[in-house]
Amino acid sequence: MGHTPRLKCARCGAEEPFEKVLERCPRCNGDWLDVVYDYERVAQTWPQVLRERPFTMWRYRELLPLQDDAHRITMGEGGTPLLHAVNLGMMLGAPHIYIKDERQGPTGSFKDRQASLSISMMKELGVTEAVVASTGNVAISYSAYSALAGIKLWAFLTSLVPAEKMREVAIYGSEVIKVTGTYDQTKQVAAEFARRQGLYLDRGIRSIAARESMKTVAYEIAEQLPLFLGPGLTPWRAPDWYIQSVSGGMGPVGVWKGYQELVRMGLVERMPRLACIQAEGCAPMVWSFEKGLEEVEPVLQPRTRVITLATGNPGPAYTFLARVIREQGGAFEAISDQETFRAMHVMAKLNGLSMEPAAALAFAGLFKLLSKGIIQRDEIVVVNCSGHTFPVEKHLLGEDWAKTVELPLEAPAVEDGLLSSLEQLDRSVQRIAILEDNPDAIRLLRRILQARGDYQIFEAYDGESGLEMIRRQRPDVILLDLMMPKVDGFAVLDALRADEDLGRIPVIIVTAKELTTSERARLSGQIQMLLQKGTFTDEELLHEVLEALGEKEG
Ligand SMILES: *Cc1c(COP(=O)(O)O)cnc(C)c1O
Ligand SMILES: [Zn+2]
Numbered sequence: 001m002g003h004t005p006r007l008k009c010a011r012c013g014a015e016e017p018f019e020k021v022l023e024r025c026p027r028c029n030g031d032w033l034d035v036v037y038d039y040e041r042v043a044q045t046w047p048q049v050l051r052e053r054p055f056t057m058w059r060y061r062e063l064l065p066l067q068d069d070a071h072r073i074t075m076g077e078g079g080t081p082l083l084h085a086v087n088l089g090m091m092l093g094a095p096h097i098y099i100k101d102e103r104q105g106p107t108g109s110f111k112d113r114q115a116s117l118s119i120s121m122m123k124e125l126g127v128t129e130a131v132v133a134s135t136g137n138v139a140i141s142y143s144a145y146s147a148l149a150g151i152k153l154w155a156f157l158t159s160l161v162p163a164e165k166m167r168e169v170a171i172y173g174s175e176v177i178k179v180t181g182t183y184d185q186t187k188q189v190a191a192e193f194a195r196r197q198g199l200y201l202d203r204g205i206r207s208i209a210a211r212e213s214m215k216t217v218a219y220e221i222a223e224q225l226p227l228f229l230g231p232g233l234t235p236w237r238a239p240d241w242y243i244q245s246v247s248g249g250m251g252p253v254g255v256w257k258g259y260q261e262l263v264r265m266g267l268v269e270r271m272p273r274l275a276c277i278q279a280e281g282c283a284p285m286v287w288s289f290e291k292g293l294e295e296v297e298p299v300l301q302p303r304t305r306v307i308t309l310a311t312g313n314p315g316p317a318y319t320f321l322a323r324v325i326r327e328q329g330g331a332f333e334a335i336s337d338q339e340t341f342r343a344m345h346v347m348a349k350l351n352g353l354s355m356e357p358a359a360a361l362a363f364a365g366l367f368k369l370l371s372k373g374i375i376q377r378d379e380i381v382v383v384n385c386s387g388h389t390f391p392v393e394k395h396l397l398g399e400d401w402a403k404t405v406e407l408p409l410e411a412p413a414v415e416d417g418l419l420s421s422l423e424q425l426d427r428s429v430q431r432i433a434i435l436e437d438n439p440d441a442i443r444l445l446r447r448i449l450q451a452r453g454d455y456q457i458f459e460a461y462d463g464e465s466g467l468e469m470i471r472r473q474r475p476d477v478i479l480l481d482l483m484m485p486k487v488d489g490f491a492v493l494d495a496l497r498a499d500e501d502l503g504r505i506p507v508i509i510v511t512a513k514e515l516t517t518s519e520r521a522r523l524s525g526q527i528q529m530l531l532q533k534g535t536f537t538d539e540e541l542l543h544e545v546l547e548a549l550g551e552k553e554g
Contacts (some may be wrong), residue, residue, distance in 0.1 A: 093534015109387035214254025249317030279366030463487025
């Protein structure tokens, strides 16, 4: 094998030197061609040479299919952080959840990788005007990179794409064409337009650039995981699971190829399993897989608010992913819009990550796969946080998302007025004590409560100082851990019950301890509720707290 990359047909296996981009296999006319490289040669220099290079996707230059660096169109895409999801992991009882934060790309989604390589390859081909169909993010990203490359872009979007995203496309100077139809219809209109006008058409999943760019997500995760977990037998590592919300399927298809290349080069030991999560109202892959189909059965009328993911006909991507998941393990899962928006809240409020619904859907998928036992709680999981939110989801926050403090108009009364206004705020505040020796658990409980209500929170790390605090602060509810240094939770309960006043405060036990029968007997009748750490959701905790507060008032 020579040093130049080769093109290999996925259908018939024919190979030839990669000198120019071919759309179809010259032998069988198949339209899925993969680039294969001289992996043995690259493996001799990776990972050493990479140490010297900046952390963007172009550090993997040897395995990207651009011929001449002069055509590279780049804005620092790729090289996104891998975050350890501490609060989320605490809530789920899953300590090895990592987030690939693709929100941090130049236009806020992981499509920036695809745009950088696709537009660079267009430039190499001499394209000056191009057509793309999109559910939003591809159009935004391609528009930015086309602007930089001096390429005119015709962006065909379904009219369901939120106006804010449409404007984002337009601001880069692209022609925005709204098609009142589904995304699949929009693709057909775009293709027909390109054919008639003789313009270059982006081929989506069938294009080499899309898959070759997405594989850099796999390389980066492999390079980043050892920073948290230490090296294994190989210099880099693969997670047990890669989770992504899926529309056309470019991400997981590319990521799969990336890991195959790394395994072949001896840089990671094994392949991860793929979890492809789709919106219930447009989940052709999930339903086709359940029926055991080899070819996808398209969804003709998508019904989901998550427009980014409304690809009704993913075509060959399904065939590819279904085979991988059938043969190597993995999962397809469908998520309702309601679960998606709930996950969006949870991720913002508990982990500080505001993301677009399409990204949140992958997290909802994680919750579901954990609770079904398909993903084990001790497995290493990477979730692709695929895109940032634009502030378009107005319905998410409802009406009462801010509080107003009204000041009286007359100047002299300002201080009085301010005080009484603040008192009014105070009155709605309820007091909660948390007795818990694990700081991560305290932070999680505090976040759940802070995010939802006007709670004043008091914290203690052991039973002794906890009791003192309770006597001083007279909280409305107590959240109590059972296993604490010095005075444990059982002893705290006994002390509370011995005091006429304090004995009336409702107590919610939050514990990681498996209780024995006699311990359960000791607690019975003494507490409001027992929540097992790592298995309750934020909503369950809040529900219990509100019940406890209600009981006190009633
Ligand atoms: C495009 C996109 C997806 C789906 O990507 P595919 O791998 O092509 O299915 C998910 N989330 C966001 C934010 C996206 O922009
Ligand atoms: Zn072929």
